[in-house]
Amino acid sequence: MKIKSILKQLAVVTFVVFAFACGGSDDGGAASSITVTGNPSTVFAGESVTFTVTNNLGANVTTSSELKVGGTVISNPYAFSTAGSFEVTATSGGLTSTTTITVQPIPVPTSITLSSTTDSFWYDDGQASLLVVTNLGNEVTVNSTLTADTGVVTNPVTFANPGTYNVVATYELEDGSTLTSNTIELKAVESTHTTKVMVEDYTGTWCQYCPRLAYALEQAVASNSNIIPVALHDDNDMPFPNITSLLNTFNITGFPSGRVNRTINWNESTAQPAALLNNRQNMGLAISSSISGNTITAEVKVHYDLKITSENRIVVYLLEDGLVYPQINFYNGDPSSPYYQQGNPIQDFVHDNTARTTFTDVYGDPIPFADAATGSTFVANYSVTVPASVQNTANLELVAFVVGTDNKVLNVQKADLGEVKDFD
Template sequence: MYSSVKSTFLALLLVLPFTSFGQSILSENFETNPFNNGWTAEQAAGSDGWGWGTTSSLSSAFFGIQDSPDGTNVVAANDDRCNCNASQDYLISPSFSLAGISGEVKLLFELYFLGGSYDGDTETAFLQISTDGGATYSNLMNLQGSESWQTVMVDLDSYAGYSDVRLRFHYNDNGGWLYGAALNSVNVFIPEPYDLRLVSVDIPEFLNIGYYDLDGRVINFGTEPLTSFDVSWNRGGTVYTSTISGINIEFGETYDFTHDTKLDLAVAQDYTITVAVDKPNGQDITTLTDNEIQKNITAIDVVVSKNVVIEQHTGAWCQFCPDGSYILRNIRENHDNAITVSIHNGDAMAFADGNTVGSEFVSGYPTGTIDRFQFPGQSGVDASRTTWENRYLERLGATVPFTVSAENTYDASSRMITVDMEVTSHSSFEGEPRLNVFIVEDSVTGTGSGYNQANAYNNQSGHPYQGAGNPIVGYNHMNVARAFLGGPWGEINSLPTSIASGETFSYQFTYTIPAGYDEDQIRVVALVQNFSSDGNDREIFNAVEMSLNESAENEVFQIVLSAEEADLVNDKMQIKIYPNPTSDKVNMAFVLKEQGNLTIDIIDLLGKSVKTVDYGMHYPGYYTETLNVNNLNSGVYFINIRNADSIVTKRLIVQ
């Protein structure tokens, strides 16, 4: 918690798109022009100052404002666009009164502010308050930077009783050429004693059949500490209620819960689940709002092998981008299912479709997207380079509805690539899925500023690019995106909008490799992606990659097995182990028919246990586990799989 002389505040690293708060004193959602509604802006000569509009209209090349979770329009100061004296960019609220108030008063607003640095300068932002109608202001807090929209909560109790109060948001570029700040949903209110909100429910859209924990998060907006509440989930009219107790959650604090009853998704079909929270501290409050979330889930009865597309947004001019390239290289070298792509901006390797993707997703450089997927708790799709590997691992375990099979042929005389794709759906799907092919080139070099890589790490001790120069002349650019054959968002009408489970579709792309590209360094990435008017809902479901004149496909494993199809079957377990032989890792898929503790024991030919893993309690349902065996000597082993009182054994060959 940050504090100053008169106030405290909490900046939450999650976004709370709520619509009402207790007794409202000041409420501004910026959907209509606030400068016609008492808000004002002041700035130094030559500065554009704070403006109003959509996030896209207020964005620029290097300050791309993520879509706000709380409406279409926002206010923003954009230093990147004007490159001007933005040291005195002020946004000032209308006057409001706190006279006659003796209890608690809160301020809540949404902030998009990177707190970024460039060329030795760092941007800052402040929240200030006036109690004399704007004649003088004092500082409430220094606003903290984040790569996503954040909810900032402020305690205004100390200002209760004043009748002419104004807020002022101050953006300061400190003389540099920086980024900017954006604001949305400003609310000053008197909180109710009991006010419980449901922030999120952690259920993916696609899951394999089985039984799952229902996890979620609540926030206490009541002045009374939250000591208990009910959480229920409803499927088809059947309601399961769990009481959470033994807690002490103060105003503005969140609590993560797990429902007592697991979600039963044992049948492959579509489900609609409604989750609700109520009865804070046992009180039957009928005025609760934002306390219910509905989720649509599709349960799938096959395991689809997943490849993850990691896109780095970079540029030869970007001094911090060598670090992103180094991280991307390590991910590719250490993870077989990582497909790595670098989309350039503002240099000799940039192209129009890449710029379109960057303008939609990127708020700074270097940054990246992982399957263009919006992870829970994030307000946008882009991710800091420090999170790429962990995000990759999260997506690797995702259940997806599509498999991709592709092959390409290359005619060296015409330099034409022909890519034939097949995509199979393993569930019903309603939406706008599209096919695409990325052309990627490795080991790209050139001369001049369009290729020579700026390098902030030339003098940083211990960094891999220490001493490489600044710029790095003759830099070897890897993973360079050259073309998106279906455009930035996929080929329109390449797949139908309504798809039944089991349907397969074919499509062909062609591309002529320009004369300056090295065909020996070309990779072809074939993928299926989603399109939506919401930029945060354009994920890449699955992909394969190949060199020229090669083919690739995603593997599929059927979960519900008959005795004839399973590798190992008894009356309580169905198990498949693959690949076998293996040199690195072995995947194990289980259908368990009773509750029990799952353990794996690898035995060598002398009867010695060489590896034991306890996976803990498992309920009836489908599960997958991956076991690393790269530290075992080559040879023949036996895997003993135990669950409850059942045991099966499988022969395993490690190469």
């Protein structure tokens, strides 16, 4: 009986404790405090602060809270317009919390710097984009006045005439004072060089179709002297020392093959290379040479109207005209061909513009960047021993050309041995 009584008392106590525990959570654990924070807590005047309010239970109650500064309700986020230290009070469900926001005055720049995307460009279709930055790192280009020797200019800057122009920027502060930038020099450049185009004829005396391309090249050159021909032979009569390397590099798999400016397949029309003559190039070339005994010396100059953005290289060929060797002729029976009934082979076929050797690496020697700036002139001096294959030094000529990193010819010049060929 005592055991039953004790068990009954324990059950009652347990029920009371359970009921009391449950009764204590009926209100859901009401919050007893809130905390307001500002992000960031230190700002410049005019910058916004975002406020967050949380209660001691970890719940975000920002949207149900009211924010005040000096008794005035403010929005969230809020931008303080003046400098100072401000107490922000948040109220939520009768609970309050305060945080302090420090507002610093907007820093005032003390200097500005003017820069440009380029210091030189073609005056008639080029431009330079300018940038004005304060010493605080803020860009103020659109709020600055840009002035050149010609007067106020817009950005990007262009000029109606070639020349060198000094440009400066001014920036007015809120107090009416003015900051003046450094002065930069811009060169509006005029093109002074003629663009020429090189056509290389990969050929051989054994090649029965090669007379066709040789004739097409002859006609192209006759129509425009700025088309420069070079014949690269792969035969036993007039072999070019670097022919195998060129065949592999430029993927020459059949003869005849023509290449315009080294890398463009020629369709054997005059129009194709002639169209490239309208492409303005940054540079032009000049050649002078002489022969003494068995040694040829040459000076080649490359003048840059406008600087380059990638490496250039220079190649110089030695060519010979007037070489007579029999030429296989598929067109002997073709009435429409200029070689109709000329024989097969043509016994007295004259081979002109035949490459004999190079003064440089066949793919070019580098032109230093310092010598390829706007207005700069690169000068190179070469010498070569007359190849044993040369038949008549009076028929020698030099072809010099500049190539880019892709091996494409940018500009070319041709001169007879002993001739002084100036820039044109």
